[in-house]
Amino acid sequence: MTDHPNIYASIIFDLHKKVRNYLEQLDAEGQIDRDSNGYPYLIKVERQGPNFVVYISRNNKMENFVLNPRKRAEPIKTWKADDGFERQDHTNAVMIQKPAPSDGKVTRERRKVKPVVFEHIVKDIFDE
Numbered sequence: 001m002t003d004h005p006n007i008y009a010s011i012i013f014d015l016h017k018k019v020r021n022y023l024e025q026l027d028a029e030g031q032i033d034r035d036s037n038g039y040p041y042l043i044k045v046e047r048q049g050p051n052f053v054v055y056i057s058r059n060n061k062m063e064n065f066v067l068n069p070r071k072r073a074e075p076i077k078t079w080k081a082d083d084g085f086e087r088q089d090h091t092n093a094v095m096i097q098k099p100a101p102s103d104g105k106v107t108r109e110r111r112k113v114k115p116v117v118f119e120h121i122v123k124d125i126f127d128e
Contacts, residue, residue: 004062006035008042015045018069019052026056030087033057059085 012020023040026032033041033056041057055064058079067075079085 004043004057006037006039006041006057007044008035008039009037011042011045016052016069019045019054019067022065022067022075023054023056030089031058031085033060033087034089 008023015023023032023042027034027040035041042054043057043062044055046053046055050068050070052067052069053064054067055062057063063078065075065077
């Protein structure tokens with residue numbers, strides 16, 4: 001689906017919670033394609049009345065589903081659940097490894113400054 005840009009990373013925090021959860025469910029089940037960065041391939045989200053029409057890339061074709069966030073009904077999909085498509089990889093989209101320290105020492109967090117230190121500084125400033 002190189003014809004359409006993936007907008008997932010741009011709008012994921014602005015999506016309705018039910019839409020986002022359903023996209024994550026499709027991704028976890030391997031029912032949605034991923035882009036080169038490992039994000040689920042989301043093409044477009046439209047609001048039509050109370051419903052969301054979400055366009056995704058699935059099996060290198062544009063598919064969509066209609067979801068009403070106020071009802072408990074299952075989303076209406078344009079594909080059949082028994083069509084046999086399942087994405088090959090099931091790993092998480094983005095994995096960040098903690099860098100290994102170069103000298104072998106474990107790095108510690110900086111100690112928090114106690115409020116007493118700030119009180120002394122303020123006292124010194126205003127007592128002059």
